Amino acid sequence: MSFKNRHVISMKDFSREEIDYVLDTAEKLEPVARGEERSRLLDGKIISLLFFEPSTRTRLSFEVAARRLGGQVLNLGSVEASSVMKGENLADTIRVISKYADLIVLRHPLDGSARMATEVASVPVINGGDGSVHHPTQTFLDLYTIRRESHLEGLKIAMAGDLKYGRTVHSLCHALSLYGAEMTFVSPPELRMPSEIVRGLRKQNICVKETDSLEEIIGDVEVLYMTRVQQERFPDPDEYEKVKNSLRITGDLLKAAGPDLKILHPLPRVNEISPEVDETSHARYFEQAFYGVPIRMALLALAMGVIE
């Protein structure tokens, strides 16, 4: 299986076998990600990080991934100081950067920008998040975390929080459907999983349940994927106030959890996971953040063809 020169834009572009291959590759690279082994796989390669909106974790983990493999990183710098402010369109920026770098990681606020970039780039493009649509490297790292900390096949998972707008959970649903997961969606009524996603999963014979109560499901799932209720999504601040604390993981809630329950969160969190949870065996969200490094190492190395 070769990924050389392949773009990474949407999880829907990947089969289960291909996802497994990426996860296997990440696992092999994990000692390098932890700094326990050294690697020169990307020696002489230049990775351009084009981040048109702030994203500390994604950008830093790509930077760490590239450097751990011996690659060089070219940062766009602030958008204000770039040619974008002179009116250059994204297509031209991508064409030019393609001449400087061996691979482009793009983060951009417009939906579909990464797909457009693939039409003009002469090097592989990895989508670091485009608008509210895709963030495939986040989904790869979520899958990797689940595989490392629990199991993927036939998983009983609950996703909780802002399921309406959360792109991470939308992609995760699609990817987990390839592994026959049972899914429970926990949210206030205002933030339910879009009906077309629920319908699509049921068409694939995926077992899907919906509820607004964490208490109801906490004893029955192996992974609880928590997301933040995003204040910026609410045009009416009163509406946000009504739901912001409706779902919260606390020590008390976890008394009803099974011993093997793992809690994930794409971070940053606000108050949906109480700090006391951090010290329990259930908390895996900081490990999850680390797993972004081996996953991004794997995707960089595969797309540049240094691992086949």
Add this chain to the structure above:
Amino acid sequence: MNEKRNLKVQAIENGTVIDHVKAGQALNVLRILGISSAFRETISFVMNAPGARGKKDVVKIEGKELSIEELNRIALISPKATINIIRDFKVIQKNEVVLPSYVEGVVRCTNLNCISNSSEPIKSKFSVLQSEEEGVSLHCLYCDHVISEEIAENLL
């Protein structure tokens, strides 16, 4: 009765007649075909004409035989339209429109945050889907947004 109805739209000598257009969609047919006020040939049409299968629109374009690709775009808004190619006042070819699998630069993506609605030098691109339950829908190849209800309103 037939004579009276035929008088509503004059017969054409050479060109294309698009019949059984969904009632009220004739103007959108012209938009899909890129026919504007700059078009110099004769065009005639009726809207909401009574027909055996209910009301319909009919569009007649003199002196122009449209390409299959152009005609099939009409299926986006009127999947049951038929196309008659006319030469010397005779129908020499009669076809039903076929839904294309892909359209480019025909419809605007209704997702305002889609890159195809920005100032980038690109055209909108959609794959075309059809299901019995939902009819025709368009899947934006940039942002994955799906348009089903509002296709006619978003013709470019």
